[in-house]
Amino acid sequence: MSQKIVSRIFIKTQKPSQLIGAIIGCFLGFFLIFIAAQLFADFKTMVNSQEQSIGSQFLVVNKQVSVLNSLKLGKSTFSKTEVDQLKSLPSVKRISEFTANQFEAVASMSIPNGESSAAFRTELFMESVGDDFLDVKPDDWYWELGNEMIPMILPTDFINLYNFNFAPGRGLPQLSKATIQLAVFDIDVRGAKGTAHFTGKIVGFSNRISSVLVPKSFMNYANSHYGNNQTAPESYRIIVEAKQQELPKIQQYFKDEGYETNEELLKNGKFGSLLQAILGILAVLGIVVMFVSVSSFILYVQLAISRSKYEIETILRQGYPHIKIVQWYSKQLALIFTIIAVVNLILVWGVKNITNAYLENFGFEAPAQLNIFVIAGGFLLIALLWIVQTLNVRSQIYSLALPNKK
């Protein structure tokens, strides 16, 4: 019998249709917020995995190679003036010039294979660029004078080419990134001023830069000790960090100057801006809808209490403690909000799985799990709403529990 009659008094005065309406409204508001936050988190993870920090875009720029270049009549390097001009563009955050090797470098490796041994041998062309412009930062990415081991970063495309193109065609085993990073090979350096022997090791893979990269410290040292040129070399390629919003401007500039850039990345950047904008709109819409639905839910609760005003006043006048009435409403609200939160999370998870599958078609890999901050944030938001609602109920019941002064 306990609490049964009291509950019945409050429940009987409610209109289920209004309650369901209020719940659906509240649910939709939260759903929009949840899904926008989750998709935004996914998007950010995907973009970060491609190491394009939000708000900027890294572009590798070079001059178009024409017949003149082939005939050695035109220059395909960037002069100091051109570099300075690029630096001064308002849409450019910062730049770094690539330094290429001015010495011969040969990589070789012998693979023990039973009695015989297979070997590979290749000439290397290497570049270095400012560490701040790399999309990967491996721990062993440093070189100082006296180190025999040269860390290297390869383009991801390189291993993809090998694994999906070269290896299957030749019946060779595919190699994981981890396997490749285990290999140590010999590097022989030879230039006008002498020769030297080093070992090389792949320490990471870059999506941003299509080049074999070595630390700048090594490149500077080797160029000055073994290089064939006396003067500091001019760069063939430059990496530019541009402001995301100003991409069209800089694109136009490159076109006017006859520079080439990695167009595909630019497309990604545009796609990213668009997606970001859409998610932004969705989030704003979600906030508006949530604001409206939360206010309507607050109004619903006020309405529910004023609908039960006679019952509440009457039961208070029989000596029922007002705090128990607040607790009763608070418990019902907690139940409703918990259901809203849990169902929302399940639904967001479902929708996310669908979009994940869709994104996979385009080669994007979104995280499989819900973002922990989205879950925590969602529950926090709902807990906050519950507290606000309970305080709202409390103040209304409290005013009914004291003698009426009017």
Add this chain to the structure above:
Amino acid sequence: MDIEFNGIIPLPLAEFVTENSIWNSTFTFTQGNKYQIVAPSGKGKSTLVGLIAGTRGDFEGNLLFEGQNSRQFSPIRWSQWRANECSIVFQDLQLFPKLTVLQNLMLMSEIQQAHNNNTSPKNQTKETLFEWAKQLGIESKMDVLVGNLSFGQMQRVAILRALNRPFQWIVLDEPFSHLDTENAKIALDLITSIAASQNAGIIVTALDSRFSIEGFTPVNI
């Protein structure tokens, strides 16, 4: 617990307060005694009940319960007052029309439990309630929704509900207005005997002196 009126003037009655009245003077209701408030309508009988019940706060002066000022009562203190110390029958009865007679009566057990953390409610047993209902002639209505009863029947339900709790005072606002003399007498006897058994005081209001009750001290307002 004595109830002391100390210079009380209800704000709506401020212009009409005359001498020789409970208003704007000092008057003490002593526990264990029986009082009948007699006055024509509009003189503040229900206001007096509302002050004691703690439903009205629109007055000047001080209302003291055993020396304690009612203005300092918290909502919890008021709920204890209403549940355990002072039982009220309001003129408009304040029953729950969508509950049955029995549910209206048993609600008091839940209220007691809410105060005593679910232990040993100090209410009457169901059997006693049925016995009292039988005396008042509404035994057959126990499972009927209160909304379907006549006003006279509802008055008896409200009286039973008021009796179904421990109290030091029972205050009844026009409790017999829709009862015939015989039923009113039965109800009054039941109230007096139960009040006496708890050494509780009784305050009854009545519209006019047609209903002067034997053994009750008349109080003019």
